[in-house]
Amino acid sequence: MGKVKVRYYSVIKGRGYWQPTAVMRAAGFKPQSCGPDGPSAWAIAEQLNKAWDERDAPADEATPAPIVETWPVGSVGEAFFVYRGTNEWAKKAVRTREDWERAWKYIGSVFGKFSPKLVTMPAISEWRQAIEDGISLREAHRALKIWRALWKVMAALKYCEKDQDPSLAVVNTEPKGRSATWNEGEAVRLIKRAIREGYKGLAAALACMWDGAVAPVDARTLKLSQKRQDDKGIWFDITRGKTGRDGVLTLSRRTERLFNWYLREQFGEAEPIGSMEIFRTRRGAAYRKNSFSEDFRDIRKLVFPGDTRMMLDFRRSGSTEAVAGGVEGTALSAKLANSLSESKKLEQTYVPVQVEMVRRADDARREGRRALRGNKKS
The missing domain is CATH 1.10.443.10 (Intergrase catalytic core)
Incomplete structure (x- = not known):
């Protein structure tokens, strides 16, 4: 992979990090992990640089820039954030991306800050059942379906092993399809x-x-x-x-x-x-x-x-x-x-x-x- 030069960007053990200066930190810009070193990580760093360049307030007014999500290094949330910055995400149909975002509100709120390797089958089972009981069977089915697709993406990004998805032991009961018709x-x-x-x-x-x-x-x-x-x-x-x-x-x-x-x-x-x-x-x-x-x-x-x-x-x-x-x-x-x-x-x-x-x-x-x-x- 070719090397690129991105301001305030460095690579540590194969992962990219955006590291603002002391002046930038005083203005509310915090260090952030950009994911595995590569085009997606560079794009995230450039986005952060753009946020710094286009800031409205002087550095001494300490105005945070809530433009980019912050997730722990190696977490499910970081993986999803990196994925959304790739061309493969952009290629998805609009309605498909909406389905992913809709399921993410359930996934991210529970598992977002944890490494996928720490997620267990009992946790997935309890999470899915809570959605079914509190929202609907349809939402629970969609959420687990997207989790399984996300796991494959996380494996491709080297966050986990593809064949170790704990959700595979959880039955994902599908809601009954609609059958109504008009004449x-x-x-x-x-x-x-x-x-x-x-x-x-x-x-x-x-x-x-x-x-x-x-x-x-x-x-x-x-x-x-x-x-x-x-x-x-x-x-x-x-x-x-x-x-x-x-x-x-x-x-x-x-x-x-x-x-x-x-x-x-x-x-x-x-x-x-x-x-x-x-x-x-x-x-x-x-x-x-x-x-x-x-x-x-x-x-x-x-x-x-x-x-x-x-x-x-x-x-x-x-x-x-x-x-x-x-x-x-x-x-x-x-x-x-x-x-x-x-x-x-x-x-x-x-x-x-x-x-x-x-x-x-x-x-x-x-x-x-x-x-x-x-x-x-x-």
């Missing part, structure tokens, strides 16, 4: 009621979400710059918010008409900026996670009082229709922009996402919709 008629009723109640942006977004079989975040964040069109209709090039996979969101002719009507209602003759979110609240603000969910619950309560199904169940409904219509695996995988199983990985490597493939899944959905209706009648 087309119910989706149409929600959309029509949203229009009547003045939730025009919600109505158009729900129609796009139903046709595209995408998650709420993928629908509410659509931009005009993603819009494409050919003689068969409109589609959007999307990147799934959860997985970061590229996908295609196709629209039916009926949804196209609603979408174009919404654009005229919302923006008039003005051409919307391509980089701005399309769907808006009744006040004209771009939909965010909470406002989108709240508006949907308002309409659901009016149309289906007491119902607890969610917007995210639209996605499952689409795959249910497609399977009932005899969709081929590659087409459904392209439609959902994910891997249906581990065995689909090679398929996705050699079969790129194409609009026509997604449209085959749309055709299967229509066939499946008719089959599902027939089953209900019989």
